[in-house]
Amino acid sequence: MTRRRVRADLAVIGAGSGGLSVAAGAAQLGLKVVLFEKGEMGGDCLNWGCVPSKALIAAADAAASARSAERLGVRAQPEIDFPAVMAHVRRAIETIAPHDSQGRFEGLGVTVVREAARFTGPRAVESDSVAVTARKVVIATGSHPRLPAVPGLESVAYLTNETIFSLHELPARLLVLGAGPIGLELGQAFRRLGSEVVVIEHGSPLPREDRDLVEPLLEQLRLDGVERLSGARVLEVEHAPAGVGLTVEVGGERRRLEGAHLLVAVGRKPALDGLDLEAAGVAYDAHGVHTDSMLRSVSNRAVFAVGDAAGRQLFTHVAGAHAGLVVRKALFAQRVDVERLVVPRVTYTDPEVAVVGLTETQARAAHGDAVRVLTVPFSGNDRAVAEGDVRGFGKLVLDPRGKVLGAALVGRSAGELIHPWALALDAKLPLRAFTSFIAPYPTRGEIHKRLAGAFYTPILFSGRTRALVSLLKRFG
Structure with missing residues (x-):
C-alpha cells in the first residue's frame, strides 16, 4: 500500500x-x-x-x-x-x-x-x-485495565470498565476484584440497582487515602449490603454453574465464591x-x-x-x-x-471522598509531628442537618503557622466542595482568605469557613487576646 x-x-x-x-x-x-x-x-x-x-x-x-x-x-x-x-x-x-x-x-x-x-x-x-x-x-x-496474573482468568468472560457498560441485563450477583475507586464506585452502584455484590480486596480499600476518610464510605457500603472480603487473595478463576467461580484465600482458609459476572478493577x-x-x-x-x-x-x-x-x-x-x-x-x-500541578482527586461513591494536596499520612512523613490536623463534621452543618444527611467531615492538614498543605472532604457532594481548596493550594491563598468571605446560609460550603476558623479560634479567644480586649475597653 x-x-x-x-x-x-x-x-x-x-x-x-x-x-x-x-x-x-x-x-x-x-x-x-x-x-x-x-x-x-x-x-x-x-x-x-x-x-x-x-x-x-x-x-x-x-x-x-x-x-x-x-x-x-x-x-x-x-x-x-x-x-x-x-x-x-x-x-x-x-x-x-x-x-x-x-x-x-x-x-x-x-x-x-x-x-x-x-x-x-x-x-x-x-x-x-x-x-x-x-x-x-x-x-x-x-x-x-490492568489484569492480574490469576490462573484461569483468561478462560472466563470477565468484565472491565471497558465492557461492563455493554451489559443488557442486571447481574444477579456481581463479583468485584479490587477495592480502588473503580471497584467501589461500580460495586456500590450495581448493589443499589439490585445486584448482589461481593468486593474482593487484597489490600486496603482506597489505599491512597487516610483511613479516617475511608471509614464513612465503608460504613455506607455495609448499610447498602455490599459484602467485602478483606485481605483476600484470588487463587483461581473458572467457569461455574452461576457464571464464574473464584477460589480465594482469606485468613489462611480457602473459600469458594460464585457469581453471574466478574468485574476486574485492580488498576490501569x-x-x-x-x-x-x-x-x-x-x-x-x-x-x-x-x-x-x-x-x-x-x-x-x-x-x-x-x-x-x-x-x-x-x-x-x-x-x-x-x-x-x-x-x-x-x-x-x-x-x-x-x-x-495541584491535582485534586475524587472517588464518586456515596459518600464521595475528595482530596487535594498532601494527605495527613504524607504530611507527617514529610514534616513530622509539627503538622496540625483540623476536622469539622457535617453534623454541625445546618444544611446537612436539614437534608438529613450528616455523614462525613471536612479535614485540613496545615503546617504550624497555618499554611495549607492539604485538604479533604468525605460526604455528599465532596467532589464539588473540594474546588476552593484546590484553588487555595494552586494560588497559594492564605488560610485567612477562608474566614473573611461571606458564605450563603444554609449551604454545605460553610464548612470551609468552619475549617479555617478552627485554626484561628484558639488564638482569637486566648487569654492574651482577652487581656488585650480588657485593656482596650478602658480607652473605648
Whole structure:
C-alpha cells in the first residue's frame, strides 16, 4: 500500500482528553496537526470511563435516595428498569460525543486519521494509509485495565470498565476484584440497582487515602449490603454453574465464591503496545513514557507524553492539564513544570471522598509531628442537618503557622466542595482568605469557613487576646 506522505507541525497519537486538547489548541493557533485514533473519538473517559460510570452512578443514587426518603417523611420504593438505566448511560455518551467528534476537529483544521499509529523514526509516525513527519509528536494513548496474573482468568468472560457498560441485563450477583475507586464506585452502584455484590480486596480499600476518610464510605457500603472480603487473595478463576467461580484465600482458609459476572478493577496501565517506541528512541516502562518535568521524553526531545501515557496520575483532568503544559512548551517554548500541578482527586461513591494536596499520612512523613490536623463534621452543618444527611467531615492538614498543605472532604457532594481548596493550594491563598468571605446560609460550603476558623479560634479567644480586649475597653 502506498501511504500518503504528510509534513506537519504536530502529530498526536490518541484522541482522548489529552490528545484532543493538544490538537485543538495547536490547530486553533494555525498549526498543521495530524491526529491518529484507532478506536473511538473521546477515548476512555467518554466511552468507558468518567461519563458512563457517572451516568450509572446517578441512576443508582436516585434509587438509593428513594429507598432512604422515609427519613424525610417520604415513602417510596424504586422499580429498577435496567435497560432504561443503560439507555440513560448511552444518551449521556451520545450527548457529549459531538464535542469530541471527528467532524468537530476536522472543522478546526485537524487532519484526523482513524487508524492505529506507530513510530518509524524520531519524528516519524505512520498508519496504514498515512506517513507523517512532524516537528513534534505527542503520545496521548491513555490506559487500559490492568489484569492480574490469576490462573484461569483468561478462560472466563470477565468484565472491565471497558465492557461492563455493554451489559443488557442486571447481574444477579456481581463479583468485584479490587477495592480502588473503580471497584467501589461500580460495586456500590450495581448493589443499589439490585445486584448482589461481593468486593474482593487484597489490600486496603482506597489505599491512597487516610483511613479516617475511608471509614464513612465503608460504613455506607455495609448499610447498602455490599459484602467485602478483606485481605483476600484470588487463587483461581473458572467457569461455574452461576457464571464464574473464584477460589480465594482469606485468613489462611480457602473459600469458594460464585457469581453471574466478574468485574476486574485492580488498576490501569498505560496503553503503549504497538507504538514501536523503540523506533523513535523513546524510553518507557510498564508505568509509562519516561518524561521530564516538561512532559518531554527524556530520550527524544521531539516527543512528549500526556495523560495516562505519561504514567503520573491517571485522571482525565490531569490529561487536560498536561495538554495545556505541552502546548505552552512545545509551541511557545515556555518553561513549564508538571510537578507544580495541584491535582485534586475524587472517588464518586456515596459518600464521595475528595482530596487535594498532601494527605495527613504524607504530611507527617514529610514534616513530622509539627503538622496540625483540623476536622469539622457535617453534623454541625445546618444544611446537612436539614437534608438529613450528616455523614462525613471536612479535614485540613496545615503546617504550624497555618499554611495549607492539604485538604479533604468525605460526604455528599465532596467532589464539588473540594474546588476552593484546590484553588487555595494552586494560588497559594492564605488560610485567612477562608474566614473573611461571606458564605450563603444554609449551604454545605460553610464548612470551609468552619475549617479555617478552627485554626484561628484558639488564638482569637486566648487569654492574651482577652487581656488585650480588657485593656482596650478602658480607652473605648
